[in-house]
Amino acid sequence: xxxxxxxxxxxxxxxxxxxxxxxxxxxxxxxxxxxxxxxxxxxxxxxxxxxxxxxxxxxxxxxxxxxxxxxxxxxxxxxxxxxxxxxxxxxxxxxxxxxxxxxxxxxxxxxxxxxxxxxxxxxxxxxxxxxxxxxxxxxxxxxxxxxxxxxxxxxxxxxxxxxxxxxxxxxxxxxxxxxxxxxxxxxxxxxxxxxxxxxxxxxxxxxxxxxxxxxxxxxxxxxxxxxxxxxxxxxxxxxxxxxxxxxxxxxxxxxxxxxxxxxxxxxxxxxxxxxxxxxxxxxxxxxxxxxxxxxxxxxxxxxxxxxxxxxxxxxxxxxxxxxxxxxxxxxxxxxxxxxxxxxx
Amino acid sequence: xxxxxxxxxxxxxxxxxxxxxxxxxxxxxxxxxxxxxxxxxxxxxxxxxxxxxxxxxxxxxxxxxxxxxxxxxxxxxxxxxxxxxxxxxxxxxxxxxxxxxxxxxxxxxxxxxxxxxxxxxxxxxxxxxxxxxxxxxxxxxxxxxxxxxxxxxxxxxxxxxxxxxxxxxxxxxxxxxxxxxxxxxxxxxxxxxxxxxxxxxxxxxxxxxxxxxxxxxxxxxxxxxxxxxxxxxxxxxxxxxxxxxxxxxxxxxxxxxxxxxxxxxxxxxxxxxxxxxxxxxxxxxxxxxxxxxxxxxxxxxxxxxxxxxxxxxxxxxxxxxxxxxxxxxxxxxxxxxxxxxxxxxxxxxxxxxxxxxxxxxxxxxxxxxxxxxxxxxxxxxxxxxxxxxxxxxxxxxxxxxxxxxxxxxxxxxxxxxxxxxxxxxxxxxxxxxxxxxxxxxxxxxxxxxxxxxxxxxxxxxxxxxxxxxxxxxxxxxxxxxxxxxxxxxxxxxxxxxxxxxxxxxxxxxxxxxxxxxxxxxxxxxxxxxxxxxxxxxxxxxxxxxxxxxxxxxxxxxxxxxxxxxxxxxxxxxxxxxxxxxxxxxxxxxxxxxxxxxxxxxxxxxxxxxxxxxxx
Numbered sequence: 001x002x003x004x005x006x007x008x009x010x011x012x013x014x015x016x017x018x019x020x021x022x023x024x025x026x027x028x029x030x031x032x033x034x035x036x037x038x039x040x041x042x043x044x045x046x047x048x049x050x051x052x053x054x055x056x057x058x059x060x061x062x063x064x065x066x067x068x069x070x071x072x073x074x075x076x077x078x079x080x081x082x083x084x085x086x087x088x089x090x091x092x093x094x095x096x097x098x099x100x101x102x103x104x105x106x107x108x109x110x111x112x113x114x115x116x117x118x119x120x121x122x123x124x125x126x127x128x129x130x131x132x133x134x135x136x137x138x139x140x141x142x143x144x145x146x147x148x149x150x151x152x153x154x155x156x157x158x159x160x161x162x163x164x165x166x167x168x169x170x171x172x173x174x175x176x177x178x179x180x181x182x183x184x185x186x187x188x189x190x191x192x193x194x195x196x197x198x199x200x201x202x203x204x205x206x207x208x209x210x211x212x213x214x215x216x217x218x219x220x221x222x223x224x225x226x227x228x229x230x231x232x233x234x235x236x237x238x239x240x241x242x243x244x245x246x247x248x249x250x251x252x253x254x255x256x257x258x259x260x261x262x263x264x265x266x267x268x269x270x271x272x273x274x275x276x277x278x279x280x281x282x283x284x285x286x287x288x289x290x291x292x293x294x295x296x297x298x299x300x301x302x303x304x305x306x307x308x309x310x311x312x313x314x315x316x317x318x319x320x321x322x323x324x325x326x327x328x329x330x331x332x333x334x335x336x337x338x339x340x341x342x343x344x
Numbered sequence: 345x346x347x348x349x350x351x352x353x354x355x356x357x358x359x360x361x362x363x364x365x366x367x368x369x370x371x372x373x374x375x376x377x378x379x380x381x382x383x384x385x386x387x388x389x390x391x392x393x394x395x396x397x398x399x400x401x402x403x404x405x406x407x408x409x410x411x412x413x414x415x416x417x418x419x420x421x422x423x424x425x426x427x428x429x430x431x432x433x434x435x436x437x438x439x440x441x442x443x444x445x446x447x448x449x450x451x452x453x454x455x456x457x458x459x460x461x462x463x464x465x466x467x468x469x470x471x472x473x474x475x476x477x478x479x480x481x482x483x484x485x486x487x488x489x490x491x492x493x494x495x496x497x498x499x500x501x502x503x504x505x506x507x508x509x510x511x512x513x514x515x516x517x518x519x520x521x522x523x524x525x526x527x528x529x530x531x532x533x534x535x536x537x538x539x540x541x542x543x544x545x546x547x548x549x550x551x552x553x554x555x556x557x558x559x560x561x562x563x564x565x566x567x568x569x570x571x572x573x574x575x576x577x578x579x580x581x582x583x584x585x586x587x588x589x590x591x592x593x594x595x596x597x598x599x600x601x602x603x604x605x606x607x608x609x610x611x612x613x614x615x616x617x618x619x620x621x622x623x624x625x626x627x628x629x630x631x632x633x634x635x636x637x638x639x640x641x642x643x644x645x646x647x648x649x650x651x652x653x654x655x656x657x658x659x660x661x662x663x664x665x666x667x668x669x670x671x672x673x674x675x676x677x678x679x680x681x682x683x684x685x686x687x688x689x690x691x692x693x694x695x696x697x698x699x700x701x702x703x704x705x706x707x708x709x710x711x712x713x714x715x716x717x718x719x720x721x722x723x724x725x726x727x728x729x730x731x732x733x734x735x736x737x738x739x740x741x742x743x744x745x746x747x748x749x750x751x752x753x754x755x756x757x758x759x760x761x762x763x764x765x766x767x768x769x770x771x772x773x774x775x776x777x778x779x780x781x782x783x784x785x786x787x788x789x790x791x792x793x794x795x796x797x798x799x800x801x802x803x804x805x806x807x808x809x810x811x812x813x814x815x816x817x818x819x820x821x822x823x824x825x826x827x828x829x830x831x832x833x834x835x836x837x838x839x840x841x842x843x844x845x846x847x848x849x850x851x852x853x854x855x856x857x858x859x860x861x862x863x864x865x866x867x868x869x870x871x872x873x874x875x876x877x878x879x880x881x882x883x884x885x886x887x888x889x890x891x892x893x894x895x896x897x898x899x900x901x902x903x904x905x906x907x908x909x910x911x912x913x914x915x916x917x918x919x920x921x922x923x924x925x926x927x928x929x930x931x932x933x934x935x936x937x938x939x940x941x942x943x944x945x946x947x948x949x950x951x952x953x954x955x956x957x958x959x
Contacts, residue, residue, distance in 0.1 A: 169920050232626040258488050306658045308624025308631075309582045312494060313355070 020110075021074035021089040022082050034069050037062040042092055066093075075110045076245070078278060079188040087241045103313070107252035108245045112271035116330075116339040119193050119270065139335070140211040143197035153194045156186040164217035174220040183221055184281035196273060202335025203293050210291035216280055222287045222301055230302040230318050231310055236283050243282040249275040256326040262333075263325040269339060272330045286321055296331055297322055349379015350446050352462040353493040353504040359415075359511060361466045362473040367420050370510035371406070372487075374413040374462065376446050377495060377502050377544075387413045387444055388451045390461075394441040395429055406442060406466075410450070414510065415442075415464065426468055438468045476516035481571035484512050484521060485562035492578040497550040498586060501532075501543060507560060508540035519566055525577065526559040533558065533579070542577075550581040551620045553666045585634075585701040587620035589673070589709050596709065598677075600693075602717040606683040607756025611653075611676045615711045617697050623656050623671040631656070634701050637675045640694045640710075650715075651680040652695050673697070677713050682756040684813050690716035722759070722810050724819035725749050729806070731786065733772070734827040735794045736860025738853055740787055740901045742885050742894050743773060747783040748808045748817065754782055758811035763804050763821070770799035773823055775806070778893035784808075786821075787894045800825055830860050839900035840879045841933040845944075849879035856881030856894075856901040869929065872914045876927035876941065878904055891922050903933035913941035 019027070028034040044059035066072055071093065076086035090108040147153040160182035164174055187195055199216075203209040216222060228236075237243040253271040256263045264272050279286055279300075289297045299321050304314040321327070333339060352374070359372045376385035387408045392400040405425070407418040421429075430438040442464040445451075476484070486509070493504055507523040525535040525542060532546045533556070556579040564571045600612035623631050637652045653676040661670045675695055695711040724746075731743045746761055761784030765771045772793035775784040784806075793799055802823045809816040836852035840862035843849035849864045857863075858881070865887075867877035880886040880902065886895065887904035895902040905923040914928030924931050927941035 166921065167917070167919055229624075229626045232628070235626070306623070306625035308622045308626075309494075310624060310626070312492065312580055 019070045019074055020076055020080065021071070021086045021108075024070040024074035025089050028069055028071050031069075033065065034071070037065045038069075038071060041066055045092070045095065076108050077110055078249075078274070084242060087245050091241055091244070103316070104251045104255065105244070105248040107249040107275070109249050109275075112253070112268060112274055114270055115268065116270045116273070116334060119196060120337055120339065138203075138205075138208045138211075139201035140198070140203060140208045140215075143194075143201050144211075147190075147194050147198060150194060153190045156182075156190055157198075160186050161217060164220040176220060179217065179220045180281040180285070182281075183216060183285075187277050187280055192274065192277070195277060196334055199277060200273060200331045200334040202332070206291050206293060209288070209293050213288040213291050216285070216287060218287050221281070222285055224301055227301060227303045227305070229306050229314065230300065230304055231307065231314050233283060233300060233302040234317060240283070243284060246275070246278045246282055247284055250279055251320065254324060254327045254330070255320070256324050262329050264330060265326070269330040269333050272326055273334060276327065276330075289322075296328055298324075298327065349499070350376050350383055350385055350448050351379070351460055351496065352444075352446065353377055353495060354462060356463045356465060356489065358465040358467065358487055358489050360469050361417070361421060362469050362471060363423060363426055364420050365417055365473050367417055369417045370514050371415045371417065371466070372464070373506045373510055374408070374415060374444055374464075375502075375504045375506070376413065377504055378500050379496075381500050383448045384411075385413070386410050386447045386450050388447070389415075390443045390445065393429070394443075395438075401429065403442070408444060413444075415444070416510075421468075426470060429468060430470075440466050440468065442466065473515060476512075476519060479512075479516075481562070481564045481573045484516065484519065484564050485509070485523075485573045486560070486575050490578070491560055491575060492580070494580045494582050495544055495548055496582045497548050497584060499547060501545050501547070503536075503539075503541040503543040505542045506540050507535075507542065507562070519564060522563050522565075524561045524563075526561050526574070528558050531556055531558065544579075548581045550583045551587060551661075551668055551670075552663055554581045554583075554668050555579070555666075556581075583622045585621050585699065585703075588702050588704055588706040589617045589619050589635075589697060589699050591709060592616055592618055597712040597714065600677050600713045600715045602679070602683055602687075602715070604720060604750055604753035604757075605755040606679070606685070606720075608679055608682045610679045610755065612679065612715070613713055614674050614676045615695075615713070617673040617675065617709060617711070618659075619671045619673065619699065620661060620668070621671060621702075622658070622669050623673075625656075625658075634699070635673055636696075636698045636700060637673075637711075638696050638698075640696050646691075646693065649680055649683065650693065651678050652676065653678050675711055677715075679756075682812070683717060685720045685722060685757055685810055685815065686813050687717050688719040690714070720750070720754075720757070722808060722815045723749055723817045724806070724808065728820040728822065730822045730824065732824045732826050733788065733794065734859045735825050736827060736830050736853070736857075737788050737791060737794060738855055738857045738860070738881070739789065739791045740856040740881075740894055740898060741791075741858045742856070742882065743786040743788065743823075743858075745783045745785055746775065746806055746808075746821070751782045760809050760811060762807045762809070764807055764818075765804055770796070770802050771804070772799070772802070772825075773804075776893045776897070781893065785892065785894050794825060795829060827859070839903065839933070839935050840881045841900075841903045841935065841939075843879040844930060844932045854881055854900070855898055856886070858882055867930075872916060872926050872928045874926045876924070877930040877944075878927075878932065880904065887923065889918060889923070889925060891918075900935040903935050903939060904931060907933055907935075907939050909936070909938055911939045911941060915939075915941045 028038055040058060040062040044056060044062065074090065076083060076090060080086065087108055094108070147157050160179065163182040164179035166174055168175055201208070201212055203212055234247070237247050253265060253268070253275040255265060257265060260267050262269065276286065284300050286298050286300050289299050299318065302318070304311055304318055307314040357372055357374060361371070374387060376387070387410055389403065389406060389408050391403060393403045394400050405417060405419045405421055406415060408415045429440055443461045444464060446460040495504065508521065512521070523535070523540050525533065528535065532544055532548060534543050534545050536543065558577040558579070559574050560577040562573045596615065598613040598615050602612060623635065625631065632654065635654065635656065637654045639647060639650060639652055641647055654673060656671050656673045659670050659672045661668045675697060677693065693713045693715050695713070696708055697711060698708040729746060733743055748759060751759060759782060761775050761777055763773070763775050770793055772788055772790050773786050774789035775786055777784050788794070804821040804823065805818050806821050807816055807818045833852055836854070838855055840849065840852070840854035840857065843852060843862065846864045846866070849862050852862055853860045854862050862879050862881055863883050865878050865880055865883050867873060867875045869877070878887065885892065886902035889905065891902070891906035895906050899906060905918070907924065908922055911917065911924055915924055915931070916926040917923070918925040924939060924941065929941060929943035931939060931941040933939035
C-alpha cells in the first residue's frame with residue numbers, strides 16, 4: 001500500500017496538517033501502485049456517476065488504496081505557486097466522490113490559523129495608531145492613505161483602479177475580465193493588514209460608507225446590466241475550479257453556526273474575512289449593496305427572482321451573504337479593532 | 345420529477361449523536377408525502393455513510409424503520425468509531441451524512457439509486473449525551489434547523505412532520521414537553537396532540553397562496569417550573585403546471601410596421617402572454633422548451649425574414665390579498681435579416697404559443713401580428729445644396745453635411761455618397777463618410793484651389809446610392825468661394841491645438857480652419873471639466889467628444905478629440921481612450937506627441953487693500 005511518506009504533522013489545535021495536492025501528486029507519481037490507481041480512479045470518475053463507479057470492483061479497489069495515500073487528504077493554499085494546478089488535482093478526486101451538487105462543499109484550502117489580533121498587531125506597527133482610538137476620523141480614508149504609503153499596495157491598487165475604470169467604447173463600459181484579474185492580484189499579493197482596512201473599515205457617515213462600497217470599483221467589477229438568478233450564478237461559479245474553491249472556502253469559514261459565541265466556525269473571524277476577500281474578482285464577487293452606515297448588507301450581484309420551485313434553496317444561498325451573523329460580526333469586529341479572546 | 349410521486353417535505357434533516365449512546369436510541373423521524381391516494385411509503389438507508397471530503401464508510405450504526413421512517417442507533421458508537429469518522433475533518437464539529445431513500449413498494453435490493461432521497465446530517469459530538477437538566481428549553485424543544493417545509497400543490501393531505509424530538513423524548517422521560525401550532529386558524533394544517541404530528545388537511549393550490557407562516561410553540565414543564573419557546577414554522581407550496589396561458593385584456597394583435605428601420609435584429613412589435621404558474625429562469629434552456637412560440641407559415645420568405653424571440657420574467661399576482669408569483673412571457677417579432685428598401689407588402693403573421701406541460705385543452709394561444717412593410721424612397725430633399733467656402737479655409741475644414749431625406753432615421757440601410765465633378769480644374773472639396781455614418785461630410789481637400797481667382801462658383805453633382813438595392817439619386821451642389829485672401833502668418837504651427845493662449849490662437853491658422861484663423865474656446869475654469877479652454881479650428885466640431893471621420897484623417901486637425909497619446913495634467917480620457925473628455929484649465933497638444941492640461945498662471949494682484957492694512 002502507498003502510505004504517506006511521513007506522518008502528517010499536528011498543529012497546536014490538534015488538526016492534521018495535510019500535504020498540498022501538487023506535492024501529493026508528485027509523491028503518488030513516484031509510487032507505481034499509487035499512480036496506476038489514481039489513473040484508474042480518474043477514469044472511473046470521468047463517468048461522473050458515483051454509484052455506477054462504486055459498483056465497479058476495480059474502481060472500488062482503486063478508491064480503497066487511494067484512501068491511504070496523501071492525495072486523499074491533500075489541500076491547497078491560497079495564493080500558492082501553482083494554485084490552479086493544485087485545485088485541479090483536488091477536484092479531479094472530489095468532484096466525482098461528493099454526491100452530485102451539494103449545497104455546501106468543503107473547502108480545498110488549508111485551515112487558517114492566524115487571528116485578527118495578529119493583523120491588528122502588525123497594523124499598529126505600520127501605522128503607529130490603534131484603529132479603535134480616534135473616533136472622529138474616516139477609517140476608509142485612513143486605509144487608502146496607509147495603502148498609498150506602501151509601494152506594493154499603492155502599485156497594485158492603482159493598477160486595478162485604472163484597469164477597472166478604463167472605458168473601452170460607448171457600449172462597453174470597461175473590461176470586466178481584466179478588472180477582475182487585477183483585483184485578484186491585489187487581494188492575493190497585498191498583505192491583509194492593508195486590504196482588510198480598505199474592505200472592512202468602519203464608518204459613521206455616508207461619505208465614508210460610499211468610499212467603502214467603491215473600494216472594488218463596483219461599476220465594473222460588480223454591477224451588470226441584469227441581475228442573474230443566484231443559483232444560476234452559483235452554477236457558473238462552480239464550472240470554474242478557482243471560483244468553486246473560493247466559494248467552498250467562504251461557506252466553510254463563514255457559515256453561521258449557533259454553536260459558538262461569535263456565530264463563526266471555530267470563532268475565527270480572520271478565516272471568514274479572508275475567504276470573503278478571496279471571492280473578489282470572480283463571478284461571485286460580493287460587495288456592500290449600499291452606503292448605509294447603520295446596517296451592513298452584503299450580497300453578490302444576483303437575486304432570487306425566477307427561482308420557481310427552487311426559491312427556498314436560492315434564498316438560503318443568498319442569506320449566507322445578506323443575513324449572515326458570522327460575516328457581520330467579523331466585519332464589525334475588524335472595524336472596531338476587537339478580536340475574540342481565546343482562552344489558551 | 346420522478347416517475348412515482350412520493351416525496352420528502354424537507355431536503356435535509358439534522359440531529360446530534362453522542363459517544364456511547366445505547367443501541368436502540370431513536371434519533372429522528374422522517375416523513376413522506378404522497379402523490380396519489382393509496383401509496384404507502386417505504387424508507388431505507390444507503391449502505392454508506394458519507395464523511396466530509398469524499399470519504400465514505402460502511403454504515404454499521406444507523407438503521408431506519410421501513411414503514412415509519414424512524415431513524416435509530418442500531419449499535420453504539422464508541423470513542424474509536426468517533427475518531428475514525430472524524431479523520432480528515434478539521435472543523436471542531438464533524439458531521440456525517442446519510443441518504444434516506446423512498447419508494448412506494450418494499451425495497452427488494454438495498455440499492456441506492458432512487459431519485460427521491462433526503463439527506464440526514466448527523467453531528468458527532470465528542471462527549472457523552474448531556475443530562476436533561478443541562479439542556480436549554482430551546483435544545484429540548486427543537487433542533488438547530490429551521491422548521492421549513494415544502495408541500496406540492498394538488499396532492500392528497502398527509503402528515504409531514506413530528507414536533508417532538510425522538511432523541512430528547514427518549515432521553516428525558518420525566519420531563520413534560522408539549523407543543524402547539526399557533527396562527528393556524530383558517531389554515532389547512534392540523535396539529536395532533538397525541539402524536540405531535542403536523543398534517544396538511546386538504547389539497548393546496550399555489551396559485552391561491554404559496555407561503556404559510558405559522559409558529560410552533562413548545563412548553564417544558566419540570567415540577568413547578570415552566571419554560572416556553574416559540575420558533576417560526578414555514579410551509580412553502582411547490583408549483584406544478586396547472587394553469588393555461590392567458591392574454592392580458594384579451595390583447596392578441598399588434599401592428600408591426602417596417603419603414604426606416606429595416607435592420608436585422610430590430611424588434612417590430614411585442615405581445616404579452618401571462619401564466620399563473622412560475623417559470624424558473626434556472627436552468628434557462630429547459631424553461632424555454634416548456635413554453636414555445638412558433639411562426640405559423642408555409643411561406644419560406646416569411647420564415648427567413650422574421651423570427652420570434654421569447655423572454656419571460658417573474659411577476660406577482662394578488663389573489664385574495666396574498667402575493668403569488670406568476671410569469672409574464674413576452675413574444676417579440678424580430679427581423680431576421682435586413683429588408684431591402686424596395687420591399688412592399690402587408691400580411692398577417694400568426695405565432696402559436698404553446699404551454700407544453702399543461703395538460704388541459706387551452707394549452708395554446710395564437711398571437712397575430714399585422715405586418716406592413718413600406719418601401720422607402722432614396723431621394724434628396726427638394727432643393728439643391730449650396731455652401732459658401734471662405735478662400736482662407738485650410739485643408740480638412742468641414743463645410744457641411746449632405747443627407748438624403750430621413751437619412752438619420754435609417755437603420756440597416758447603407759447609403760454611400762459620391763461627388764461627380766464636372767469641371768476638371770477646380771475641385772477643392774471632397775466627401776467623406778464614416779463607417780457608421782448615414783450622412784456625408786463635405787470638407788476641403790485641396791486648399792490651393794481656393795486661392796485661384798478663376799475658381800468662384802463650382803457645381804457638383806452628388807450621388808447617393810443604396811448599397812443593397814443599387815437604387816440611387818442625384819442632386820446639385822454649388823460651392824461658392826468668398827472672402828479675400830489674407831497674408832499667412834509666419835512661423836505658425838500647422839495645428840491650432842498647439843496654441844496655449846487666446847491671443848496667439850487667433851493670430852494663426854491651422855489644419856481644418858474655416859476662415860483662416862483658429863478659434864479660441866474659453867472654458868468655465870472650474871476644476872476638471874468638459875468645458876476646458878482650448879484652441880481649435882472650429883468650435884462647432886472640435887472638441888465635441890467624438891473623433892469624426894474628417895478629424896481622424898490627420899492627427900493635427902483635432903487632437904482634443906482624437907489623441908491616443910499621453911495627457912499630462914488633470915484630465916479625463918474620452919471614449920475608447922481617445923481624446924480629452926475633460927481637462928483642468930487650458931488643454932493644448934503637440935500632434936503625434938503629448939497633450940497638456942494646466943491652469944494658466946493667473947496674474948493676480950499681489951496685494952489688495954485689505955492685505956496692505958494688515959502689513
